[in-house]
Amino acid sequence: MSATKRIYMDHSSGKPVDERVVEAMLPYMQKSYGNPSSLHGMGQEARKALDEARAKIAELINAEKKETIVFTSGATESNNLAIKGVAYRNKDKGTRILASRIEHMSVINSCKYLTTKGFETLFLPVDSYGFLDLEALEEKLAENTVLVSVAYANGEIGTIQSIGEISKIVHSRKAYLHVDATAACGQIPIDVKIEGIDLLTISSNDMYGPKGTGALYVKDGTRLEPLLHGGGQEKGLRSGTENIPAIVGFGKAAELTKKEMPTRAEHLTRLRDKLIKGLLEAAPYSFLNGHPTRRLPDNVSVRYSFIEGESMLLSLEMEGVFASSGSACTAKTLEPSHVLLAIGLKHEEAHGSLMFTLGKQSTEEEVNHVVAVMPSIVKRLRAMSPLTPKELVD
Amino acid sequence: MYTEKVMDHFKNPRNMGEIPDADGVGTVGNPVCGDLMTIYIKVKDNRLIDIKFKTFGCGSAIATSSMITELAKGKTLEEAMKITRGDVADSLGGLPPVKMHCSNLAADALHAAIEDYYKRRGEEVKK
Numbered sequence: 251m252s253a254t255k256r257i258y259m260d261h262s263s264g265k266p267v268d269e270r271v272v273e274a275m276l277p278y279m280q281k282s283y284g285n286p287s288s289l290h291g292m293g294q295e296a297r298k299a300l301d302e303a304r305a306k307i308a309e310l311i312n313a314e315k316k317e318t319i320v321f322t323s324g325a326t327e328s329n330n331l332a333i334k335g336v337a338y339r340n341k342d343k344g345t346r347i348l349a350s351r352i353e354h355m356s357v358i359n360s361c362k363y364l365t366t367k368g369f370e371t372l373f374l375p376v377d378s379y380g381f382l383d384l385e386a387l388e389e390k391l392a393e394n395t396v397l398v399s400v401a402y403a404n405g406e407i408g409t410i411q412s413i414g415e416i417s418k419i420v421h422s423r424k425a426y427l428h429v430d431a432t433a434a435c436g437q438i439p440i441d442v443k444i445e446g447i448d449l450l451t452i453s454s455n456d457m458y459g460p461k462g463t464g465a466l467y468v469k470d471g472t473r474l475e476p477l478l479h480g481g482g483q484e485k486g487l488r489s490g491t492e493n494i495p496a497i498v499g500f501g502k503a504a505e506l507t508k509k510e511m512p513t514r515a516e517h518l519t520r521l522r523d524k525l526i527k528g529l530l531e532a533a534p535y536s537f538l539n540g541h542p543t544r545r546l547p548d549n550v551s552v553r554y555s556f557i558e559g560e561s562m563l564l565s566l567e568m569e570g571v572f573a574s575s576g577s578a579c580t581a582k583t584l585e586p587s588h589v590l591l592a593i594g595l596k597h598e599e600a601h602g603s604l605m606f607t608l609g610k611q612s613t614e615e616e617v618n619h620v621v622a623v624m625p626s627i628v629k630r631l632r633a634m635s636p637l638t639p640k641e642l643v644d
Numbered sequence: 645m646y647t648e649k650v651m652d653h654f655k656n657p658r659n660m661g662e663i664p665d666a667d668g669v670g671t672v673g674n675p676v677c678g679d680l681m682t683i684y685i686k687v688k689d690n691r692l693i694d695i696k697f698k699t700f701g702c703g704s705a706i707a708t709s710s711m712i713t714e715l716a717k718g719k720t721l722e723e724a725m726k727i728t729r730g731d732v733a734d735s736l737g738g739l740p741p742v743k744m745h746c747s748n749l750a751a752d753a754l755h756a757a758i759e760d761y762y763k764r765r766g767e768e769v770k771k
Contacts, residue, residue: 556700558678558700558701559702560702560703561654561701561703561705561706564646564651564654564703596676597675597676597677597678598675598676601675633660634699634700634706635698635699636671636680636681636682636698637700
């Protein structure tokens with residue numbers, strides 16, 4: 251395989267937009283460009299497109315009605331709206347907020363921000379697979395807890411939580427449950443009614459829709475304060491003219507995802523398991539991060555002892571492979587991934603982690619290529635490392 | 645993100661390995677931070693006649709280790725002690741700002757190896 255070939259295995263960072271989605275969006279750029287708030291025909295055309303997209307997203311998560319879907323600019327805004335919105339609106343009920351230690355930074359930093367506004371935030375531990383510690387949840391769930399925020403599945407290590415169980419505990423104390431489903435939605439079935447979810451974050455691009463749009467499911471009766479004030483769009487929860495082309499694309503992506511989810515999941519799971527097996531066989535002292543089966547179909551997270559993630563990524567890129575790492579050296583901060591530390595990895599183990607996220611266009615040939623190049627990459631870097639035991643070096 | 649020079653040193657590191665009968669060894673960094681470097685030196689008539697490195701770390705950690713061995717080889721101990729972190733980064737055509745502190749430890753490792761050499765001989769460090 252030539253070095254110019256691009257094997258993209260970083261789908262959790264960004265996905266290509268499905269061709270059928272692009273096609274659905276195009277008329278709303280130059281033909282149907284009305285504002286859904288306008289009463290005239292052009293406006294009503296846009297209103298209709300907006301409502302249809304809303305219905306498709308509601309259907310994907312089995313929401314009780316389409317009006318529970320609030321469009322936002324993406325998962326980060328949805329997480330901010332859920333957490334700050336509930337906190338501000340329910341201050342009379344209580345000021346404690348709980349979240350797991352492996353949440354996305356948009357959840358963690360929203361919670362941390364609230365501590366500067368008179369709220370108390372506690373971050374709950376997880377076990378070595380990344381499953382939430384349910385005893386800690388029960389213990390910290392005091393009378394004054396208004397919100398618990400837990401991701402449906404973790405975007406870095408793929409671990410899928412038992413949301414139904416978590417929901418029962420949270421609701422036994424009358425707190426709201428917010429679930430960040432950015433990584434999970436579209437990969438595995440989610441049912442907000444059966445699972446008892448009050449607020450659910452959904453991202454468009456994670457379902458092969460355009461970037462820059464997302465949604466927050468808000469169960470009927472959930473008390474929420476808006477972050478953006480203005481013309482009162484989205485039932486007053488998110489002012490600002492709706493991004494119709496992106497929302498139409500998001501709706502189309504949700505429709506396709508609902509239809510194709512089983513096929514995609516089967517394809518991804520097969521490639522995932524093949525890649526995990528190949529990467530663990532590539533070298534001794536290699537380990538899987540997260541759970542072997544209760545994990546997202548697209549997620550492969552492994553670590554190799556004695557070497558560092560970024561140097562593995564650079565080496566992979568020299569072979570045409572684009573992946574991601576849990577090492578500090580690939581981020582803006584110097585700390586390794588908070589998720590890998592929370593599941594109990596030592597700093598040097600977290601630094602040696604690699605993440606591959608597959609997409610619906612990924613192929614077996616691509617997986618074979620990654621598996622084929624990995625042994626020599628690990629061997630070369632281990633030969634350079636002062637941490638490598640003598641018996642591993644020729 | 646990296647210059648061609650950095651990538652060249654990452655792909656083809658110079659003087660990688662250990663010197664079993666080294667006259668001085670310097671290790672800096674910490675695997676906890678993601679970077680650990682060891683420099684081995686061989687000294688004859690006050691000159692670095694051989695120098696090798698082993699590094700655990702990111703691309704720039706490996707490239708700076710490789711570069712320092714090129715900069716230092718053949719120099720007198722006093723000249724080698726004058727090589728700075730900035731010299732290493734400049735010789736590589738620059739490093740990304742976030743890497744300037746965390747992964748630019750090669751000069752420190754070289755200085756530690758020379759100090760070890762003096763210490764083994766019971767001499768004061770000459771700067």
